[in-house]
Amino acid sequence: NAGVTQTPKFQVLKTGQSMTLQCAQDMNHNSMYWYRQDPGMGLRLIYYSASEGTTDKGEVPNGYNVSRLNKREFSLRLESAAPSQTSVYFCASILFTGATNEKLFFGSGTQLSVL
């Protein structure tokens, strides 16, 4: 099993360009998340999908859109990139069942720079 796979690992954009970050998990998880991490700060939730077919805003959704394409895939789109969106982006997934040991698993991250 690959776990949570994010692409690309690195990306440089010019202000105003658009791009999509891809995320896929092969653990049959129902919930998926996009976080951003800025230097010296924790992880802030951008958007999440509690289950296939649903998406909800997190703490910092402005400037982003998401698509839960199917149970495995959850993409994050920047329509018009801004320097303030320079950050490391993490995708994560979890299986919420109400049972014990519901652990969150992370992808390896995407380093995005917007010039």
Add this chain to the structure above:
Amino acid sequence: GIQVEQSPPDLILQEGANSTLRCNFSDSVNNLQWFHQNPWGQLINLFYIPSGTKQNGRLSATTVATERYSLLYISSSQTTDSGVYFCAVSGSARQLTFGSGTQLTVLP
């Protein structure tokens, strides 16, 4: 949403020392996890612990849900323990909120 506070923000130890990291949260939770982010940025899940006590080698964690805090203990610290430790919680919504982390540096 639920607020999460971690302390201390920074901690420097000599190898072999013990440490305690704290996570306070503002409301009832049904999911609480501790993570370690290594110097390469990788996030590793250490514990799922919404209540009670768990141990894994030199690491252990305790959550007192009624008092809304969790503690992560690191004993006999090693240089490989360096990195950032995060606590994350969720309440009724499936929204996991992270604290700002504790930056741990273990000196040889």
